[in-house]
Amino acid sequence: MxxxxxxxxxxxxxxxxxxxxxxxxxxxxxxxxxxxxxxxxxxxxxxxxxxxxxxxxxxxxxxxxxxxxxxxxxxxxxxxxxxxxxxxxxxxxxxxxxxxxxxxxxxxxxxxxxxxxxxxxxxxxxxxxxxxxxxxxxxxxxxxSGDSAYDRLVYRDDAAAMGPQARRGMRLFFSERAGCAKCHAGPGFSGPMDFEGAARAEAQFHNTGLYNLEGRGRYPQGGQGVFEHTGRTEDVGRFRTPTLRNVALTAPYMHDGSVPSLRAAVLHYAAGGRNWRDAVGSGRAAANPHQSEDVREIGFDETEVDALVAFLESLTDWAxxxxxxxxxxxxxxxxxxxxxxxxxxxx
Missing domain, CATH: 1.10.760.10 (Cytochrome c-like domain)
Known part of the structure; x- marks a missing residue:
């Protein structure tokens, strides 16, 4: 190059x-x-x-x-x-x-x-x-991209880079209770790493409980994830974990843009999935039989949701x-x- x-x-x-x-x-x-x-x-x-x-x-x-x-x-x-x-x-x-x-x-x-x-x-x-x-x-x-408020705090010891609310959100993000970093791991906030620090392709795809049409684990036609490449039932609804860097600028969210805001995205995961109603079927996505085991109901209170949103906003690299x-x-x-x-x- x-x-x-x-x-x-x-x-x-x-x-x-x-x-x-x-x-x-x-x-x-x-x-x-x-x-x-x-x-x-x-x-x-x-x-x-x-x-x-x-x-x-x-x-x-x-x-x-x-x-x-x-x-x-x-x-x-x-x-x-x-x-x-x-x-x-x-x-x-x-x-x-x-x-x-x-x-x-x-x-x-x-x-x-x-x-x-x-x-x-x-x-x-x-x-x-x-x-x-x-x-x-x-x-x-x-x-x-690597010059966000988070980077300045964590890698450059700039204590003024991030406010108290975003710091609280950061602690929650990396906590076992929230489990956000199980999928959004590594410096890119995009996937788990192996013991040598390399991203693992096979671990980058998850079913996040976005749909469960007719209560049968189905996703809308044309949006069935890795299943479209493999034909394996267990791959229905599995999509790649996107980076969270600059996520405040990349709305709307999910593979089909069906989640309009950061707050709505946090609430989706806090609920362990979502109730879905549309013209082709209905069902509680949280009951999707192929859903990732790491997506489960957490029950954040309003201040925790606000803190997580503030932390996610701190990942913006304006430069x-x-x-x-x-x-x-x-x-x-x-x-x-x-x-x-x-x-x-x-x-």
């Missing part, structure tokens, strides 16, 4: 010409000011298709042992980059079938020709989609979401916006 490859990847990440209809970029669903999410419950693709998943944060994605909400097999950023480009159900970037047309746009750009020569000096031909994927992966590997190294090289797009006043005031 070199600086030219990273810069090429940054331009590609923000370039709408990378999509089939030249109107959607990677950054359309992964916006820096929202910790590289999009603020929607579910992402929408280049042709208007509604994705069954919420866009995940890309903060520290280089350390993720598995990528995507429910795919235990895609483990390299280069491989993952092909998924949104070529997906047909749903269409995301819409590159499938128009690959040469998309590449012709990029090859015609003198900046890409210059960056391609510097980033891939060993290449003998012209820019190909393999190079696009490698450059995108190089840029994403630089998206490191990360405003770092010019990760910003749009073409200038801000009209859809981009600053975090809301409520979020800014949580600093």
């Amino acid at each position: 070199n600086a030219h490859k990273v810069e090429m990847g940054r331009r590609l990440f923000y370039d709408v010409r990378l999509s089939g209809k030249a109107g959607t970029a990677c950054a359309s669903c992964h916006r820096q000011e929202l910790a590289f999410t999009d603020g929607r419950a579910r992402a929408r693709g280049a042709e208007g298709d509604l994705h069954p998943r919420s866009a995940m944060s890309l903060a520290n994605v280089v350390y993720a042992p598995a990528l995507g909400w429910a795919d235990p097999d895609t483990r390299s950023l280069e491989a993952q980059a092909a998924i949104p480009m070529f997906n047909r159900q749903p269409v995301e970037m819409g590159v499938a079938g128009v690959e040469e047309h998309v590449l012709a746009r990029l090859r015609a750009d003198s900046d890409y020709r210059r960056l391609f020569a510097a980033a891939f000096p060993e290449a003998t031909g012209t820019l190909a989609l393999l190079h696009v994927r490698r450059a995108l992966a190089a840029f994403q590997r630089t998206l490191i 990360f979401v405003s770092d010019p190294r990760f910003a749009n090289p073409f200038g801000p797009a009209p859809a981009e916006r600053a975090p809301s006043a409520a979020i800014r005031n949580a600093r």
Whole structure:
């Protein structure tokens, strides 16, 4: 990985010409000011298709042992980059079938020709989609977030970094009673680590009791988790544990964006699941037969809920979401916006 490859990847990440209809970029669903999410419950693709998943944060994605909400097999950023480009159900970037047309746009750009020569000096031909994927992966590997109030308190002994309410929430978060850190473990708050400190891919996926349609452990069609890859009944509803870094900026929550706020997310886990009613069935999710054993009723009082929310807000890395190294090289797009006043005031 070199600086030219990273810069090429940054331009590609923000370039709408990378999509089939030249109107959607990677950054359309992964916006820096929202910790590289999009603020929607579910992402929408280049042709208007509604994705069954919420866009995940890309903060520290280089350390993720598995990528995507429910795919235990895609483990390299280069491989993952092909998924949104070529997906047909749903269409995301819409590159499938128009690959040469998309590449012709990029090859015609003198900046890409210059960056391609510097980033891939060993290449003998012209820019190909393999190079696009490698450059995108190089840029994403630089998206490191680790300068929150929590980091300043814990790793730099800055006693003023976190207030008493957030400190109380931190103690509760790491307590055996709450058990939050059983799933949101490690420096990324995203999964358990092995004894050598490496994240374990097989332990990253959990059924959190979000649904139990008809009381039979079912999840909505198109949102059944790892089961969609393995066909194993025990994998119904298992989704990847997302990072909690910058979580105050990444609402709404869960794989389908069905939980609107941090407070609602904390209450979901405090209840050990949720009661669900919709057009396709009903049932108490807490009774889901495939639910993780670590998701059980806790019964936080209001002050504990407030403290946990304050701690989660302390995981925001404001430098990360405003770092010019990760910003749009073409200038801000009209859809981009600053975090809301409520979020800014949580600093």
